[in-house]
Amino acid sequence: MTDQYERSAEFVDVMLAPAWTALAPVLTEALRGAPGPVVDVGAGGGHGVRVIAQALPRAEIFAVEPSPGLRAVLLARVDEDPDLRDRVTVLPNGLLQATLPPRLGTLVAMNVIGHFDPAERRTIWRLLAERLLPDGRAVLNLQPPAEPVAVPHTRFSELRIGRRRYEGWGRAEPAGPERITWHMTYRAFQDGEPAEEVEVEYAWWILGPDRFKAELAEHDLHVTPTGPTDLGLWSITRSPV
Numbered sequence: 175m176t177d178q179y180e181r182s183a184e185f186v187d188v189m190l191a192p193a194w195t196a197l198a199p200v201l202t203e204a205l206r207g208a209p210g211p212v213v214d215v216g217a218g219g220g221h222g223v224r225v226i227a228q229a230l231p232r233a234e235i236f237a238v239e240p241s242p243g244l245r246a247v248l249l250a251r252v253d254e255d256p257d258l259r260d261r262v263t264v265l266p267n268g269l270l271q272a273t274l275p276p277r278l279g280t281l282v283a284m285n286v287i288g289h290f291d292p293a294e295r296r297t298i299w300r301l302l303a304e305r306l307l308p309d310g311r312a313v314l315n316l317q318p319p320a321e322p323v324a325v326p327h328t329r330f331s332e333l334r335i336g337r338r339r340y341e342g343w344g345r346a347e348p349a350g351p352e353r354i355t356w357h358m359t360y361r362a363f364q365d366g367e368p369a370e371e372v373e374v375e376y377a378w379w380i381l382g383p384d385r386f387k388a389e390l391a392e393h394d395l396h397v398t399p400t401g402p403t404d405l406g407l408w409s410i411t412r413s414p415v
């Protein structure tokens with residue numbers, strides 16, 4: 175599979191960190207009492223793995239991350255923490271290629287579902303319907319836009335590390351009835367002067383709440399919103415909660 179993060183991995187983990195300040199307590203609450211083993215889909219640099227490990231202190235975790243650049247961050251983050259090192263396995267594949275445990279307690283998919291096309295999503299829903307433990311659950315977020323519309327150029331991240339200030343910018347345009355293309359620009363300034371600029375594109379499949387609920391109903395899966403609406407988190411179970 176193509177690694178859409180090949181050139182941006184350097185910036186992505188640090189730029190996602192502020193988003194995790196808001197996501198962490200909501201994901202923690204959504205995972206309360208959830209069984210292991212846990213699969214973190216598209217674990218990136220491991221912000222979510224840390225939250226999962228704290229929320230479920232005895233669960234075994236499989237962190238699936240296909241991008242070598244982000245996986246290097248993830249592996250280092252896991253290696254530096256004795257608890258994570260003991261119970262997190264890093265799998266270097268896409269979700270649909272990864273060898274997962276036969277039964278899944280919990281599947282977490284944060285900031286990633288738009289990377290899967292409709293057929294791949296169906297495979298994921300089937301995996302949940304067939305392999306989730308009876309009391310298991312999946313937790314994921316749906317990110318805007320919910321329709322294939324243009325998103326104006328917006329700065330979504332800014333941070334300073336040492337003498338460098340980093341900015342992440344993004345805009346999107348429709349790329350078909352169910353898809354948008356994100357055009358991202360990552361910039362670094364040193365002592366106020368432009369020092370580095372990386373431009374990348376990500377293909378993103380649109381999934382709004384109505385379509386999401388309909389797809390899950392087709393697989394006899396039950397879905398409930400969880401946490402503040404603007405974070406877009408949902409919990410999926412095999413039986414009504």
Ligand SMILES: C[S@@+](CC[C@H](N)C(=O)[O-])C[C@H]1O[C@@H](n2cnc3c(N)ncnc32)[C@H](O)[C@@H]1O
Binds near residue numbers: 218222270285286
């Ligand atoms: C926006 S990042 C989110 C990372 C992490 N979940 C977080 O929220 O910090 C999306 C991640 O999904 C991964 N990804 C893309 N396609 C994937 C696939 N088919 N299976 C698993 N992960 C995938 C990317 O490599 C990237 O790490």
